Amino acid sequence: MRHLPNYVVLVIVALLVAFPLLLALSYSLMSESEIATFPPPVLPQAPSLDNYATVFSTIPIGRYLLNSFVVAGAVVAGQIVTASLAAYAFSFLTYPGRTLLFFAFLSTLMIPWEATIIPNYITIRSIGWLDTYQGLAVPFMATAFGTFLLRQGFLQIPKELHDAARIDGASSFRFFRSIVVPLSRPALATVAIYAFLSTYNQYFWPLLITNQPLMRTTQVGIAQLRFEETLRWGLVMAGVVMVAAPTLALLIVGQRQLIRGLTSGAVKG
Amino acid sequence: MVVLVAAACGGGGPVGAGPSDLSAQAPGKDVKPAAKITWWHAMSGVNNDAVNRIVDGFNKSQTNIKVEAIFQGNYDDLLAKLNTAIASNSAPALVQVYDIGQAYMRDGGQIVPMQAFIDRDKFDTKDFEPAVLNYYKFQDKLQSMPFNSSSAILYYNKDAFKEAGLDPEKPPATFTEVADAAKKLTKKDAGGQVSRYGFGPSIYGWLFEQLLATSGAPYADKGNGRDDRATKVLWNSDAAKKILSWWKAGVDGGYFYNPGIDNDGAANAFNAQKTAMYIESTARLRGHINTVAGKFQIGTGLYPRPDDKPKDGGNIIGGASLYIMKSRPADEQQAAWEFVKYVLSPAVQAQWQSDTGYYPIVKAAYNEGPSKEWASKYPQFLTAVNEIRDSPQNRATNGAVLGVMPQARQRTQKMIEVVLLGQATVDAAADAAVNDINAQIDKYNKANP
Numbered sequence: 234m235r236h237l238p239n240y241v242v243l244v245i246v247a248l249l250v251a252f253p254l255l256l257a258l259s260y261s262l263m264s265e266s267e268i269a270t271f272p273p274p275v276l277p278q279a280p281s282l283d284n285y286a287t288v289f290s291t292i293p294i295g296r297y298l299l300n301s302f303v304v305a306g307a308v309v310a311g312q313i314v315t316a317s318l319a320a321y322a323f324s325f326l327t328y329p330g331r332t333l334l335f336f337a338f339l340s341t342l343m344i345p346w347e348a349t350i351i352p353n354y355i356t357i358r359s360i361g362w363l364d365t366y367q368g369l370a371v372p373f374m375a376t377a378f379g380t381f382l383l384r385q386g387f388l389q390i391p392k393e394l395h396d397a398a399r400i401d402g403a404s405s406f407r408f409f410r411s412i413v414v415p416l417s418r419p420a421l422a423t424v425a426i427y428a429f430l431s432t433y434n435q436y437f438w439p440l441l442i443t444n445q446p447l448m449r450t451t452q453v454g455i456a457q458l459r460f461e462e463t464l465r466w467g468l469v470m471a472g473v474v475m476v477a478a479p480t481l482a483l484l485i486v487g488q489r490q491l492i493r494g495l496t497s498g499a500v501k502g
Numbered sequence: 503m504v505v506l507v508a509a510a511c512g513g514g515g516p517v518g519a520g521p522s523d524l525s526a527q528a529p530g531k532d533v534k535p536a537a538k539i540t541w542w543h544a545m546s547g548v549n550n551d552a553v554n555r556i557v558d559g560f561n562k563s564q565t566n567i568k569v570e571a572i573f574q575g576n577y578d579d580l581l582a583k584l585n586t587a588i589a590s591n592s593a594p595a596l597v598q599v600y601d602i603g604q605a606y607m608r609d610g611g612q613i614v615p616m617q618a619f620i621d622r623d624k625f626d627t628k629d630f631e632p633a634v635l636n637y638y639k640f641q642d643k644l645q646s647m648p649f650n651s652s653s654a655i656l657y658y659n660k661d662a663f664k665e666a667g668l669d670p671e672k673p674p675a676t677f678t679e680v681a682d683a684a685k686k687l688t689k690k691d692a693g694g695q696v697s698r699y700g701f702g703p704s705i706y707g708w709l710f711e712q713l714l715a716t717s718g719a720p721y722a723d724k725g726n727g728r729d730d731r732a733t734k735v736l737w738n739s740d741a742a743k744k745i746l747s748w749w750k751a752g753v754d755g756g757y758f759y760n761p762g763i764d765n766d767g768a769a770n771a772f773n774a775q776k777t778a779m780y781i782e783s784t785a786r787l788r789g790h791i792n793t794v795a796g797k798f799q800i801g802t803g804l805y806p807r808p809d810d811k812p813k814d815g816g817n818i819i820g821g822a823s824l825y826i827m828k829s830r831p832a833d834e835q836q837a838a839w840e841f842v843k844y845v846l847s848p849a850v851q852a853q854w855q856s857d858t859g860y861y862p863i864v865k866a867a868y869n870e871g872p873s874k875e876w877a878s879k880y881p882q883f884l885t886a887v888n889e890i891r892d893s894p895q896n897r898a899t900n901g902a903v904l905g906v907m908p909q910a911r912q913r914t915q916k917m918i919e920v921v922l923l924g925q926a927t928v929d930a931a932a933d934a935a936v937n938d939i940n941a942q943i944d945k946y947n948k949a950n951p
Contacts, residue, residue, distance in 0.1 A: 457573060
């Protein structure tokens with residue numbers, strides 16, 4: 234009972250934070266003329282799924298969702314593999330020039346993505362990967378940020394474990410697989426979720442390298458729902474809800490890992 | 503960026519410097535059209551469906567050429583993608599580019615001017631809407647084929663007019679009339695809060711361009727950039743300052759609503775009856791009628807103009823047009839031209855109008871069934887057609903062409919905003935904006951000789 238005031242505050246703050254999302258859901262169930270009334274309504278008078286039906290008839294949303302999932306899934310797998318192996322090399326292996334190499338690696342974070350668009354596009358085009366899943370996914374399979382995050386996570390693992398494993402005759406890969414990966418699950422989950430969301434939300438790259446309607450992704454689909462001259466909020470919101478729902482589900486599932494992952498490295502322990 | 507300005511369509515020369523006949527720039531008449539070409543467009547939603555209908559119709563109408571239409575995001579996204587494609591030599595044969603991308607397309611030297619095909623085939627453009635064609639001309643040569651065209655009109659709420667004791671069949675036409683009507687239409691609730699404003703235009707650069715045109719005043723020098731490359735903008739002219747002062751007085755007086763730089767916000771305020779009048783594109787008409795769904799009667803009137811109704815004032819059209827790309831082989835250019843001709847046929851134009859609400863470009867389209875049906879369903883559209891037909895054709899009403907038009911439009915928006923919020927006087931805001939953009943024009947002209 235003595236927690237009641239806390240919960241009241243939490244519920245209010247939660248509603249405030251979720252308000253834009255809830256409003257999107259509410260608008261997606263309203264007709265255009267209902268949205269246009271003043272003052273703007275918060276809840277639909279006569280909820281209807283018409284907007285959702287229109288989304289289905291306007292764009293192949295199912296296919297777009299599938300494409301986005303395939304691409305985002307591939308990027309997650311790619312980043313987890315490349316980033317964790319690279320991070321291992323930067324934290325447990327000792328070789329000359331390691332620090333220098335690590336900083337060179339990190340400095341790529343400073344290159345604005347926009348500067349790489351045209352070279353990337355030309356590369357993808359010259360190997361014939363336009364309109365393909367590999368064209369959408371491969372350029373994003375290595376990540377400096379993810380490597381940095383995982384390296385910081387790996388550094389938390391006591392050096393003694395590494396020594397003990399070596400004494401017991403474990404190879405580097407065995408130690409990586411049996412000790413490092415299980416201990417770093419929160420950090421790996423963070424990289425995975427971050428990679429998934431940033432790939433899922435991409436707009437310009439998929440637009441650039443795809444021309445076939447069936448190879449496009451969800452964000453391009455949302456753009457197709459935006460009519461140049463008359464914005465139909467209900468329709469756009471229905472599309473947004475459909476596209477956002479899977480990412481929300483992912484966030485709810487991964488939330489616990491994500492919070493632990495983001496704070497790992499923040500506190501020693 | 504590749505800068506290859508063909509001598510004939512290049513910028514620097516004096517008026518009429520190019521040859522009078524551009525046929526030589528088009529592929530020979532005997533070139534066999536390519537079997538397949540790609541067309542990039544920026545039409546989303548229902549307009550995308552309308553585009554697909556045209557393409558399907560064309561592909562079924564003959565067996566030699568197959569056109570593939572691809573949506574490439576909004577106008578800006580499409581241009582960005584086009585830039586990337588040009589850099590790697592993978593541009594399509596036909597692209598749709600918005601009105602303000604005109605100088606950019608021309609100065610880059612990447613296009614075959616539409617005039618080349620028109621001259622080569624002695625193609626007859628007599629039946630075309632002159633106002634629409636003129637917008638896409640440089641030194642009187644057509645650069646691209648107008649595709650989707652609209653203009654700006656006054657939208658008003660007839661029910662609110664009746665309530666305020668105004669004649670619902672007589673919309674205000676001049677700046678003072680709009681202000682007077684707006685005062686009468688503004689309504690306050692018991693608490694003294696304004697529950698309805700008389701007039702609520704978005705701070706939208708295009709609307710400012712239109713207001714200058716109805717004032718008969720040019721936006722930029724060198725014949726609005728149509729006789730030669732513009733070197734400076736003229737937003738600090740008396741006509742421009744009059745517009746800014748009128749707008750500011752309305753907002754200060756509390757009878758103009760200021761939605762900010764927000765076109766959708768202004769449209770929603772009108773739908774929600776928070777404003778009784780506003781100005782916007784004709785392309786929004788159908789959306790308004792469908793959204794309002796009979797809750798009030800929508801009227802349309804001529805775009806506001808100065809009180810003395812200048813003789814040479816009129817409306818500019820807006821929208822987008824189709825460009826044939828020079829980097830594609832001759833047979834693809836040929837195929838693109840065949841498709842453009844199909845798009846211009848009256849039946850296709852009428853279908854396009856009834857599917858989207860844009861103007862037909864050829865007058866004969868109005869005799870076609872779909873166009874007539876549309877006119878009877880949305881009689882308000884007639885205002886727009888008449889407005890454009892009655893506009894005198896001169897450099898002011900042809901509209902401005904600038905290489906930095908997108909930036910100029912944004913800068914005017916900032917200028918208007920600063921004035922409306924009282925952060926600077928009309929004079930100071932206009933001078934600052936003019937200086938900013940003149941510097942950019944200078945830079946552009948030097949970079950694209």
